Amino acid sequence: MTTTPAATAPGFKLGSTLYSFTNEWHDRRFGFEDLIAEVARRGLGPGLEIIGFSSIRGFPAISDDFAARFKDLMAQHQLQPSSLAINADMALQRGSMMSVDEAVAYHAPQIEAAAKLGFPAIRSQFAAPAEVAIKLLPLLEKHGIKMGPEVHAPLNPNSPPVMAYREAYAKVNSPLLGFVPDFGCCAFALPATYIENLRRQELPEHLIQLALEVWHLPKDAGWKRQEFARRVEPLKADAADVSALSVMFNILSPGQAEMWKEIIPQVIHVHGKFYDFDAEGNETSIDYGQILPVFHDGGYTGFISSEWEGHLYMRGVDAFDMVAKHQALARRIIARHTGAAS
Amino acid sequence: MARFFKNNFSDVLITPQDSRITAQGLALDVRLPWYRSLPLSVVMPSELQVDGQAVPLDGATVEHEGRRYTLAELPEQTGAWWFVQDSVTLHVPLAAAPAAGDHTVVLTLHLFPPYIPMLTWVTRGDAVLQAA
Numbered sequence: 001m002t003t004t005p006a007a008t009a010p011g012f013k014l015g016s017t018l019y020s021f022t023n024e025w026h027d028r029r030f031g032f033e034d035l036i037a038e039v040a041r042r043g044l045g046p047g048l049e050i051i052g053f054s055s056i057r058g059f060p061a062i063s064d065d066f067a068a069r070f071k072d073l074m075a076q077h078q079l080q081p082s083s084l085a086i087n088a089d090m091a092l093q094r095g096s097m098m099s100v101d102e103a104v105a106y107h108a109p110q111i112e113a114a115a116k117l118g119f120p121a122i123r124s125q126f127a128a129p130a131e132v133a134i135k136l137l138p139l140l141e142k143h144g145i146k147m148g149p150e151v152h153a154p155l156n157p158n159s160p161p162v163m164a165y166r167e168a169y170a171k172v173n174s175p176l177l178g179f180v181p182d183f184g185c186c187a188f189a190l191p192a193t194y195i196e197n198l199r200r201q202e203l204p205e206h207l208i209q210l211a212l213e214v215w216h217l218p219k220d221a222g223w224k225r226q227e228f229a230r231r232v233e234p235l236k237a238d239a240a241d242v243s244a245l246s247v248m249f250n251i252l253s254p255g256q257a258e259m260w261k262e263i264i265p266q267v268i269h270v271h272g273k274f275y276d277f278d279a280e281g282n283e284t285s286i287d288y289g290q291i292l293p294v295f296h297d298g299g300y301t302g303f304i305s306s307e308w309e310g311h312l313y314m315r316g317v318d319a320f321d322m323v324a325k326h327q328a329l330a331r332r333i334i335a336r337h338t339g340a341a342s
Numbered sequence: 343m344a345r346f347f348k349n350n351f352s353d354v355l356i357t358p359q360d361s362r363i364t365a366q367g368l369a370l371d372v373r374l375p376w377y378r379s380l381p382l383s384v385v386m387p388s389e390l391q392v393d394g395q396a397v398p399l400d401g402a403t404v405e406h407e408g409r410r411y412t413l414a415e416l417p418e419q420t421g422a423w424w425f426v427q428d429s430v431t432l433h434v435p436l437a438a439a440p441a442a443g444d445h446t447v448v449l450t451l452h453l454f455p456p457y458i459p460m461l462t463w464v465t466r467g468d469a470v471l472q473a474a
Contacts (some may be wrong), residue, residue, distance in 0.1 A: 053426075095417075243462070248459075
């Protein structure tokens with residue numbers, strides 16, 4: 001029997017990011033421990049990712065009590081901390097941008113927080129230049145933690161900011177420096193529910209069609225938001241409507257699953273972005289059937305956080321159900337791909 | 343009321359039951375229209391209407407964790423963090439005491455995510471408040 005990557009790769013692990021439960025959290029329906037307990041109760045681990053500035057009051061300051069309690073919760077609920085999502089708040093002071101040294105000082109306590117809480121990986125952001133990441137390497141080495149910026153729409157592995165990091169990384173060659181792909185970069189359409197929301201709010205149809213036309217152009221995604229702004233300018237549309245439509249260029253961009261292949265060895269964590277499912281349980285704008293085998297066969301063995309972002313425009317939907325559907329889809333795809341019984 | 347686009351936080355921007363309209367003015371319980379905590383330096387209440395009429399925000403103050411800030415002071419507050427589950431109170435003086443009964447308030451709040459420097463996130467939300 002020939003051994004194929006599909007058959008022999010150990011495969012990645014599933015989990016959730018608390019970002020999926022943004023509505024529940026923002027509405028104060030769930031506290032931090034409640035969310036963790038519910039993730040465990042519904043079997044949506046084993047990985048658990050949190051956004052420091054969302055979940056933790058006073059972040060990045062972490063008290064000894066909080067850290068101890070968090071570790072107890074992970075053990076009690078049999079969850080594994082997968083990634084701490086941190087932020088490069090370069091424009092914290094409106095009208096100015098942090099210098100490299102200021103950014104390093106801003107990131108350091110967030111890395112310390114990850115270490116104190118027991119996270120093996122950190123999701124950082126491209127808002128910080130590559131030099132910041134390189135300067136933080138000694139701190140990452142001290143704690144044995146991996147860090148990588150999220151490759152998110154409208155970026156792809158060959159976008160200029162990503163290439164800058166790839167070139168900087170090549171000079172230091174550290175396994176602790178990598179990337180966090182977000183599957184929203186390789187979509188084939190915008191979710192029907194997203195477009196329905198625009199129509200329900202009476203956004204002019206000709207503006208919706210214009211935005212969709214630009215979104216589907218076979219051009220670099222980073223250019224499209226500007227192109228939409230150029231095409232809409234002479235139409236004198238309401239600024240709030242234009243702003244609402246511009247969001248589509250930053251949440252999902254067209255791309256092929258294969259685009260991830262060249263950086264798979266440097267992937268330290270993954271955001272399994274999703275919005276909605278069809279009647280068969282397939283994601284309606286992202287082809288998981290194509291993407292997951294790329295990561296499986298490419299030897300990725302880390303966590304994929306199920307990241308529901310439909311909360312941007314959907315309410316009255318059970319986010320935990322959405323994550324459960326996402327993980328069921330992932331299991332079906334991998335079972336089919338590896339020929340294993342599901 | 344004129345149509346305005348609602349994002350996912352518009353309907354929870356103002357909490358009517360924790361807001362007041364009195365002879366002293368408006369005290370609006372405002373929620374951060376974002377998924378993570380941010381400092382006061384990157385938020386700005388930008389527009390207010392009561393019963394369809396624009397109300398100036400010149401004398402408005404934001405009450406956060408027991409301290410009050412004028413709107414002009416907000417951009418400096420990089421150390422005052424608005425936790426995502428918390429409210430702040432927006433105090434706005436009114437030119438005249440409001441008539442008894444229902445009043446429709448529409449608040450617009452601009453937010454500048456510090457990690458997405460090109461983005462301005464505009465949230466408009468409304469609430470009906472009762473004056474005694």
